[in-house]
Amino acid sequence: MTSATPSSERRVSARIGAISESATLAVDAKAKALKAAGRPVIGFGAGEPDFPTPDYIVEAAVEACRNPKYHRYTPAGGLPELKAAIAAKTLRDSGYEVEASQVLVTNGGKQAIYEAFAAILDPGDEVIVPAPYWTTYPESIRLAGGVPVEVVADETTGYRVSVEQLEAARTERTKVVLFVSPSNPTGSVYSEADAKAIGEWAAEHGLWVLTDEIYEHLVYGEAKFTSLPVLVPALRDKCIIVNGVAKTYAMTGWRVGWVIAPQDVIKAATNLQSHATSNVSNVAQVAALAAVSGNLDAVAEMRKAFDRRRQTMVRMLNEIDGVFCPTPEGAFYAYPSVKELIGKEIRGKRPQSSVELAALILDEVEVAVVPGEAFGTPGYLRLSYALGDEDLVEGVSRIQKLLAEAKA
Template identity: 75%
Template sequence: MVDVSQPAARPRVSARIGAIAPSATLAVDAKAKALKAAGRPVIGFGAGEPDFPTPPAIVEAAVRAAADPANHRYTPAAGLPALKEAIAAKTLRDSGYEVSPGSVLVTNGGKQAVYQAFATVLDPGDEVLLPTPYWTTYPEAIRLAGAVPVEVVAGADAGYLVSVEQLEAARTPRTKVLLFNSPSNPTGAVYSPEQTEQIGRWALEHGIWVITDEIYEHLVYDETVFTPIVKVVPELADTTIVLNGVAKTYAMTGWRVGWMIGPDDVIKAATNLQSHLTSNVANVSQRAAIEALTGDLSAVAQMRAAFDRRRRTMVSMLSQIDGVQIPVPQGAFYAYPSVTGVLGRTIRGVTPATSAELAALILEQVEVAVVPGEAFGPSGYLRLSYALGDDDLVEGVGRIVELLGEAR
């Protein structure tokens, strides 16, 4: 007889895409905004974006670009030649080494640069050393490339900075890439020039590629300096991909302009990938980015001064909480307190055992949204962005201080 039974139903979503975790930071921000829209007095510390408007000169350049018919058509997938030249000039100005415009690929925000960098150099089974805590997108992009993220954890006691010894202990014959992020999201940690050189020379010695995310390069405080890894170890240039963008420095998160800098063969391959994914970045945004990169940095200095003030306020207030340990962030615009000393204690009848449970309690009890450490690696931490207004910052952190002060 002919078997007329129905075949087993196939999954509607591929296993590869179905395994992706949503962005925890965007989820927290969306929830906070939804509650606020519903009339709740929620203060959100989740989103990693400046609260300032894009500087006027950049906006005006975009307005002019929108009126120019030349920007109404397709342009090269790798980016406008003028923007690639501006990125090369900016790299020399800010990072101290020369790159060719041909070694630059303009992407739809830094996040696309992250994905394409991993997709271009990784094969299934390759391993990526991932200093932890990490930005939530890194491991998902690594897995999408078929590779394996290998977490190398540095806690609050180490200032969230991994050592060469830790990296060496995690290295295997399958290790192909080291992800390097300084200044760091989520911790605000910044590697010193000496630490950066040590890690770079270790990677060079073992033939390990470096993907370095430098998007917070201009946001460093006190006497801290940003150290481009290719500057201190120039020999790494042939096995390093530099990721960057205008989002954080120029308050342009919504404009979606990032870039990759790397060896010509890698950039050519990534450009081929992008030609099928998205083609060119929006021309108006690219023209705005040219204005940002070729203009002065006075607006950047003003924003950095505000972030610095808020950083000091947030750290001072959080340090008052019994059981909280908070290394002073030296870069970016995040504080990353360890809350392990609070977990297991009872707060308003609830005893949170994880930072995810603590974050949920904070949102429920005092209507403040923070991102739990589980989004960035181990439990036991909270990430709070200080890229929001001073008054909201003081009010929101004050609510947390009061709530956690009840822990027994």
């Protein structure tokens, strides 16, 4: 006689069931669905350049499609010529010298982040995660068996954490500190002095540092990108860099990222990838090779447009009563505080969180933004300014008009 399956039996594993959907992709998908239905939605959700991938990169991919060499399996860790080019590009752009054997090519930055954490974390290891954080970081840490420990910064410090805050969060189980500059979602950039202080603190305590350099070329004004292992050479043996072509070259859909790390970590992460996905698409790898081997003229033009949009968005957001938006120094996001608007009446409703406020904005004026809860800090909204100037002005104007109706 077969026993009945208990109704409480879990069909999805606890590990996977605990993962939240990417909030940024969810907002973007909803905005695109509404657009497809004919609604005049403007989406500030996804961090995706609105520019096409430069022609010379596309042409390299077209040629790769015709070459039978790329119709077959290639090494799981990446095309040797691409790994060598990434090492050369890293020296060119940040002054950090690495060997091709220290590079793993991944299916986008997300796989790079997960595999990096998976390669160094054991169950229960703690990772200090400055918040606001990009949604994928804590989920990747949990998937790898680690424990994210949040350290929160707010608008009063430009969303930058201090060494004192990091030290207060350090325990005997701390293994890694996450360092992201320029930041998604805030656009904050650490000064060279502050970055060096954090790196020296990590080195003093024997911690690993995972640093995400995906926005290295998108800095504005007086801000300057600096690579942590260059500032603090003592970190070299315990530093992991993740990066990719998505933001710099408008290649979000091509899905090519990479990990730079000590060789034993790269070997372990490559073994993992050999079972998870094998090689990244050869066509995309050849496109990435053209991108990292070429000049930075295309990104200079995109950066000029982003800078203009950045200034317009921040000015317009700060014109709204109850909104305060620090000026982002990098990436392509604004992260305004809307805490003063929570609980106020807007068109007969009183949003009690930034989640509810974001939903109200979408429902009432058809503008999609991402609430701060997605990034670990309720009371904020993230808006990407990687979209056309006209849409940007129209979208923020709609928000201005709506929030001008707020009353106690």
